[in-house]
Amino acid sequence: xxxxxxxxxxxxxxxxxGESQRETDNQSVQQPGTSQLSPNIIILLADDLGYGDxxxxxNPVIHTPHLDAxxxxxxxxxSYEAAPWCVPSRVELLTGRYMARVxxxxxxxxxGTGGLPDEELTLxxxxxxxxxxxxxxxxxxxxxxxxxxxxxxxxxxxxxxxPYSNDYIKPYVQTDEPLVMYRDTTVAEYPxxxxxxxxxxxxxxxxxxxxxxxxxxxFFFYLAYNMPHLPxxxxxxxxxxxxxxxxxxVIQTIDWSVGQIRKTLEEKxxxxxxIIFFASDNxxxxxxxxxxxxxxxxxxxxxxxxxxxxNKPWHVGTVGPLRGYKHTTYEGGTRVPAIICWPGTIxxxxxxxxxxxxxxxxxxFLSLGGGTPPEHKVDGHDITPYLLGETDESPRKExxxxxxxxxxxRVGSWKLREMNGTTELFNVEVDSGEKYNRADEMxxxxxxxRSKMQQLAEEVGKAL
Numbered sequence: 001x002x003x004x005x006x007x008x009x010x011x012x013x014x015x016x017x018g019e020s021q022r023e024t025d026n027q028s029v030q031q032p033g034t035s036q037l038s039p040n041i042i043i044l045l046a047d048d049l050g051y052g053d054x055x056x057x058x059n060p061v062i063h064t065p066h067l068d069a070x071x072x073x074x075x076x077x078x079s080y081e082a083a084p085w086c087v088p089s090r091v092e093l094l095t096g097r098y099m100a101r102v103x104x105x106x107x108x109x110x111x112g113t114g115g116l117p118d119e120e121l122t123l124x125x126x127x128x129x130x131x132x133x134x135x136x137x138x139x140x141x142x143x144x145x146x147x148x149x150x151x152x153x154x155x156x157x158x159x160x161x162x163p164y165s166n167d168y169i170k171p172y173v174q175t176d177e178p179l180v181m182y183r184d185t186t187v188a189e190y191p192x193x194x195x196x197x198x199x200x201x202x203x204x205x206x207x208x209x210x211x212x213x214x215x216x217x218x219f220f221f222y223l224a225y226n227m228p229h230l231p232x233x234x235x236x237x238x239x240x241x242x243x244x245x246x247x248x249x250v251i252q253t254i255d256w257s258v259g260q261i262r263k264t265l266e267e268k269x270x271x272x273x274x275i276i277f278f279a280s281d282n283x284x285x286x287x288x289x290x291x292x293x294x295x296x297x298x299x300x301x302x303x304x305x306x307x308x309x310x311n312k313p314w315h316v317g318t319v320g321p322l323r324g325y326k327h328t329t330y331e332g333g334t335r336v337p338a339i340i341c342w343p344g345t346i347x348x349x350x351x352x353x354x355x356x357x358x359x360x361x362x363x364x365f366l367s368l369g370g371g372t373p374p375e376h377k378v379d380g381h382d383i384t385p386y387l388l389g390e391t392d393e394s395p396r397k398e399x400x401x402x403x404x405x406x407x408x409x410r411v412g413s414w415k416l417r418e419m420n421g422t423t424e425l426f427n428v429e430v431d432s433g434e435k436y437n438r439a440d441e442m443x444x445x446x447x448x449x450r451s452k453m454q455q456l457a458e459e460v461g462k463a464l
Contacts, residue, residue, distance in 0.1 A: 038130070038218045038369050039342065040274040042205075042261065043361070045093070045222070046254060047086065047139060047165070047229040048326060049280035049337065050317025053251055057337050058320055061243040062251050066259035067278060067339060074341025075350040075387070079428075081357040081399050081410075082282050084333040085326055086141055086165060088402065089281040089358060090224070094122045094142070094154075096362030096373075096380035100402050100460040108143045110168035110177040115143020116154055119376070123362050124155030126371035127220045133212065137161050137204040138224035152184045156222070159184055160204045166194055166226045166233075171294035194233040197226050198250075202257040206264045218273075218369065223261075225254055230285060230292050230311050247315050272344045275368070277361060280336035284317030286325035323434040329401035329408045329417060330434055346387055353429070354394035355410065356383060398452065406457045406464055409449055414442075416449040418464060425449075 052059055056068040056076060083089040087108055088099035095102060097120070106114025116122070124134045136151050136159045143149025144163035151159040160183050169179045181189035181200075205223050212219045227233065227250050234246070234253045242248030258278065265271045285292075288311075295310040324330025338356070340346065363380035364387070366373055381395040401408035401417075408417040413429035416439075425439040425446055439446050457464050 037273060038132075039345075040212070040218050040270060041127070041132075041220045041365050041369065042274060042276045043093070043220075043222045043365075044258060044261070044276065044278040045090075045138075045224045046278075046280045047225055047227060048282065048285050048317065049228060049251070049254075050284035050319050050325075051322055051332065051335055051337055052318040052320025053228075053284075054255075054337050056339075059244075059318070062248045063242065064251065064255040066255045066262065070258065070262075070276060070278060070339045070341045073343060073348045074339060074346050075352050077338040077340075077356055078351060078353050079355050080279065080336055080338035081334050081355065082279065082336050083358065084329055084401065084403055085282050086139075086229075090141055091116070092358040092379075093281075093361060094124070094222075095120045096123075096359050096366075096378040097376075098359070098379050098400060098402060098460060100406070100462045101377065101379070104143065108141055108149075109164045110173060110175040110179070112143075112164075113145045115146065115149025118148070121374040122154045123365060124151070124220060124222070126155070126366045126373070127369045128155045128157075130369050130371040131217055132369060133157060133217045133219040134221070135159070135204075135208040135219070136222045136224070137201040137208075138222075139165065139226050139229075140224070141165060147185050150182070150185055158208065160188065161201065161224070162192065162197075162226060165229055166192075166197070167230055167292065171296055172231065172292055194226070194231070195235050197233060198253045198257055199235055201225065202260050205257075205261050209261070209264050209268060209270070212268070212270070220365075220369070223257075224281075225257075227254060228284075228315075228317065230288055230315060231296075232311070232315050245314065247317065251317075275340065275342040275346075275365075277338070277340045277365075279338040279358070279361075283319055283322075283324065283326045283328075283333045283336060285327075286316050286319075286332075287327060288313075288316065321432050327403065329403060329419075331428060331432060334401060335432075340387065342387075347389055352394075354386065355396045355399060356394050357396060357399055360394075360396055400453070400456055402462065405462050406453055406460075409453045409456070411449050411452060414445055414449065416446060416453065418450070418453070 054064045056071045091099040091102050104114040108114050128134050134156045136156045138161040141164045180187045181192050232250045234250045238249045238253045242252050265274050319332030322332040324332035326333050359380035360383050363382045367382045385391045386394050399410045413427050415426045415428045417424040423439045424437045426434045
């Protein structure tokens with residue numbers, strides 16, 4: 001009971017923090033050609049969550065009842081693709097473009113001077129122009145050295161979060177740049193208590209939702225969890241609650257967060273006009289470098305006793321039946337759990353093996369919100385007809401895998417990887433573990449996909 005009231009106190013504190021009076025627009029924003037209000041949109045993005053980390057994706061010991069409920073009430077994707085690591089994944093989600101097309105002009109981690117350029121139309125900017133209130137909590141990682149790079153200068157009305165990954169501190173990264181939490185463009189917390197990050201972000205989401213009104217503007221909220229990126233943290237109340245150790249506790253904290261947000265929507269009468277989308281930015285960091293297992297000499301921003309001596313190799317997720325992990329272009333690095341629900345609109349209990357990508361959510365949500373797409377090239381597809389059951393197939397038939405240069409491409413069920421003089425061809429529909437290289441027996445397929453790769457590489461200015 002004491003733990004319960006502790007969590008409630010944190011939620012209350014952060015729901016009050018940063019309250020601001022915002023003008024409300026009593027005019028409803030309508031979908032073109034319909035009498036329906038544009039839907040509210042919530043994106044929940046985990047960091048380094050593996051394909052096999054949720055119970056709805058087969059994990060036998062980590063229990064995620066709230067995410068499982070989302071899956072049972074909507075669509076659970078089994079072939080959803082993101083980029084292989086943090087920054088490009090967020091670029092693709094928020095701009096609908098392969099990062100190869102976007103010049104950040106420098107790094108976006110600690111001491112990095114780069115950032116998202118003004119010419120990119122973010123999803124928040126597109127929806128704001130269409131009449132949405134917009135808010136964000138969590139990890140940004142798209143620039144911070146200049147205020148123009150921060151979320152509130154890229155379409156978000158408010159932001160509470162970290163400017164980049166939570167490992168940009170000693171001993172994990174040798175930087176003297178302090179890791180701070182921002183509220184909008186000013187520092188709100190230093191040192192950062194990482195134990196309570198997920199709880200604070202959840203409280204910020206609830207605060208934002210509670211400010212909205214059913215007869216006012218629609219809203220877009222983006223919650224980008226720092227977890228379960230190393231170093232992993234959770235509060236006392238969740239410690240030891242799973243059968244999968246600290247990593248499982250962290251995942252179950254995220255699941256709790258999803259439940260709290262959905263409960264708030266229900267209480268506000270907003271559930272049926274709100275789309276909730278959950279995914280991970282990339283696969284688990286199973287190839288984490290040795291620096292991530294250094295033993296910290298301080299509590300890393302924790303306000304309670306250290307849980308053992310630093311990170312452990314098993315403090316990362318699982319890829320289930322897939323091959324590879326974060327920073328690779330095998331499916332374990334890019335295929336992630338993804339769930340979308342929209343009660344009363346998207347048919348429930350669907351499991352989809354259709355190819356869908358982060359890029360597509362940008363174009364889809366912009367379309368559903370009545371936003372105008374940018375004039376420049378967008379790589380995402382509008383999958384609205386597929387979500388609504390008007391078509392049987394996703395419009396996406398191809399997906400490109402970049403790590404600096406273009407390393408691989410999927411066309412239909414076939415995926416070609418070409419690296420270091422090695423050619424690999426997999427049928428990822430029947431061989432999701434990428435065990436069987438079919439390149440020698442299918443030279444025509446290799447040639448066909450290679451030609452598409454060369455064309456895209458030339459278009460974006462990245463060599464094969």
